[in-house]
Amino acid sequence: MSAQSDHTNGVGRVGIGHWVRTRRVTPAAVLLAVTLTASLAAGCGGPGRDGDDHTPRHTPTRPGHASVAGSPLAVKIDNVRAARPQTGLGAADVVYVEQVEGGLSRLLAVYATRLPKSVGPVRSARESDLELLRQFHLPTLAFSGAQRALLPLIDRAPLRARSPDAAPGAYYRDTGRAAPHNLYLRPAALLPAAPGKAALTTGFPYGPAPAGGTPVSSRTVRYPAARLAFTWSAGRSGWLVSLDGEPALSTDSARPAPPTVVVQYVEIRTSPYHDVLGSPTPYTETVGSGRAQVLRDGRSFDASWSRPAASDGTAFTAADGGPMAFAAGQVWVVYAPAR
Known part of the structure; x- marks a missing residue:
């Protein structure tokens, strides 16, 4: 994926400006942001790429980075047909589904209670991930790379960026798969536990679920070039996941069947980034408020969501005005375009 030079400089300004607006910063920090922008403009005259070969050159040293206690692992996971079946999905506590270029989908899996032996295929990060992950304390982000214009923002984000460039020993290639769908992570190499x-x-x-709700057997969410379906299974006490009309499979666990699925309606706007084909990179707005549907116990519940700031988690409110409780276990959050 690429960002042409006339777009690259604009991305640097927009991204850093957004960073400053959403944080309490000192004059020195603002000066550093401006310096980064100037450096980006000088150093990115040619096209950047979004892939395995362009990764953050370093991870900045911040207080607390030496310790990852209380810090989850987030992994960007490929979700096109050539990447399936994936590995490590069953151990995730939360799986976020987001739209990417060309109307396809990608996953961001968050691990806190269990670390699988392997996760993948691992793919590249997006600007939206930085905002989404601010709800966690210094999370470790495992990803294959990013657009060159995005690297300064990743370097400055309050997270531990761990690409193959920063932690080569944590990754390996599956020789039985074709690149770029063959990069895998060993989580134990990044987190001790x-x-x-x-x-x-x-x-x-x-x-417990609130009163009410509508009995449903399945729910489908469509992106321009991807489709996710969730079918209730009483035997699994969860929603069987299907991707583009096929059962979602995992090489190291049973078919994913999260007890709770959230369809969260958000603004998905066009960002200044685009890929090599000229397809714009979507930006998913996860801060704000809107409506949602929560699937649990074979029922669908209308709800509203609110996330006032990027450092906050997302609160869900049921139709009766009380908190919308989730079932224990894995949660899938699908970011669907608001209409």
């Missing part, structure tokens, strides 16, 4: 439930600062409440 799972940090535990306390690291899941998502704002999600868990408990």
